[in-house]
Amino acid sequence: MVDFDVVSLPETDHVAEGDTAPDFTRPLVNDEYWEDRALADAVDGPTLLLFHPMDGAFQGTYLYNTVDDHGWAADVDVLGVSISTPYAHKRLLADRGDGVRVFSDPGAGVIEEYGLAHDIDGMTGVTESRPAVFLLDADRTVEYAWVADEHPAFPDAEAIDDAVADLVD
């Protein structure tokens, strides 16, 4: 571990296990095009919904490498969300995140509704997302939730493996 204190983030009233993941419509980007899509329409089975900092930050790169390494997209639908534009998502998906689709939420309205807003020091006017993981069943009930309470923080891939296995089996 690092020998200095990581930054603790304030408590947040975020979407939690047992909640129904709030519906929203945003452009949903795949490796070929993007179109407006409602979460309720995109979720038709077990779904891993991953909120992450803007594309290009190493946290997102690391996250999608982890998605690929663990093969989650083979077991469940994997949907990302960040404040980046559809053009940035296309570049991200060209390199990693095989089979993943990513919502674009530049105004961070969805991120705020999920209780994940994070104002980044030194980037005035930018509202970011905390890293967060929500595993949903087919009716958008949250079966597993993790939201960063420190900055930086990374989701626990083994815990997600277990949650996916529990839901899919």
Added chain:
Amino acid sequence: MSEPQITLYRLQACPFCERVVRTLNELDLEYRSRYVEPMHSERNVVKRVSGARSVPAIVDRETGVTMSESANIVEYLNGTYGEGGA
């Protein structure tokens, strides 16, 4: 939510695409927009559905018609859904 029958493949701020949108709106037709990249080489999805990489292109599931070129599309929409159309 039922899916619109017409899918429009478009490029952001492409005037030929906006021309088709204007016609769709004039005829009060439901459609969904699929945005693609400016780079021709990145438009494989358009090539796959229409045979060419040019936008705009539409797919009309109501009639089974797929079509490129804005002038053709506008003529098709007016002829099919406009007053006096089939």
